[in-house]
Amino acid sequence: MSVGIGVAVPSVLLVEDDAATRAFLSENLSADRFAPVVATSAEEAIEILGRARPDVAVVDVGLPGMSGLELVSRIRDGAAEAEWDTGMPILLISGEASPHAAVRGIGRGADDYVPKPFHYPEVLARLGSLVRRSRGATLCEEIRVGTLVVDRHARRATLGGRVLDLSAKEFSLLAALARDPSRVLTKAELLRDVWGYRAAARTRTVDSHASRLRRKLADAGGGERLVVNVWGVGYRLLPEEV
Template sequence: MTQDTPATILVAEDDATTRTFLADELTADGSELLVVETASDALRLLETKFPDLAILDVGLGDGSGLDVVRTVRAADGLGSRIDPDVPLLVLSGRCGETDRVRAFDAGADDFVAKPFSYGELRGRVRALLRRSDHRRRTARVRVGSLEIDPAARSVWVGERRVPLTATEFALLRVLAASPTTVCTKADLLKAVWGYQGRSSTRTLDSHVCRLRKKLRAYDAELILNTWGVGYRLVDDPRSATGARELAA
């Protein structure tokens, strides 16, 4: 991730001692942690919280971490919201050549054997995040009918291209980086305009208003307002709850 944006890391580990150790150390290094002990919970968070990287133990409470890897790599972005390209690092107490090959064949990006040196693990995590950060800056982003092409700086709704200003494009990219998650006004002002501290939100609100109008012209009602907090991007406005949030 960028220097100003902490990486969100999912740790799926059934051993409480290892789970707590990883959570404490990675948090101390500046990452935001999602911690679970089962394969089902790992998949749920991969589909709803969109971590930047996942560390998966092979032996989880209700299944194999390799099954999680296979499910992620098989995701098509249509029937599931899981990002099939999210970096996956596998942990295992079995470190033979066959075990490593199985992990990589399943789709793992890296493999670390237990017991491990945290220094080495941290280095591998940082390397994966660097590659992931580059991919996320250049890869196309899809949210419902909306598609954003960062390399071409273009936005499409279905097969129709939406003309946006540079600021509108930057604002939409920030919202699309964390779909369904509310971005606070302060965070948006900092990300798009570089504002720090308590700044006026009039500029932000006016740009969001214009961006909404442009998307509405293409039948895309995707930006929702959480009053007093900020804005979020959704793939289906019918999933939002509360008339106050749907209000313009």
């Protein structure tokens, strides 16, 4: 069974001083086909910008020394000693959730704003939207696994040319499994990536959604065994022998 993914891997400058948040975002953005370049301060971010050309930036407002807001202003103003794209998309994240904080960030030149605590799927969706707008292209437009086609941009899936009637979470679960169809995704990973859980939780929601998704794929007449339960671990899209 052939697997093909229409992917343009965008680089993301991740400016975050909190080690746990930085590691969480870097690991998960890498898994979602971004190429993170990390900085722990605004000063380090400026040094990186002088030698690299990231497609998009994620900037924490509460940085030590120069603040995230000041960094956004510096990016927009440019620098005589270094060239970078002053129009690069910027997503701000901040522990301040007030509307005034968002207005300040946008006023400094940020393109979007997410308050903490954030749900990772929201950050991923907003980054994808910023990259698509800046490139005029679709990020991860199609994932093909045999006769299964998952269009993440249109949020549409077909099997053998037949459109699948999926709920929002069923589609997100299918898209997560289709990204690496032979790899087992643990329930903890799926709860994080699809439902936005930041910590492990005792819930049957993954199993119930996977069961409904498997049934709908079977009803579509694909004749293939899809969405396989690996007992005690999680799920994969394709059986092991494929």
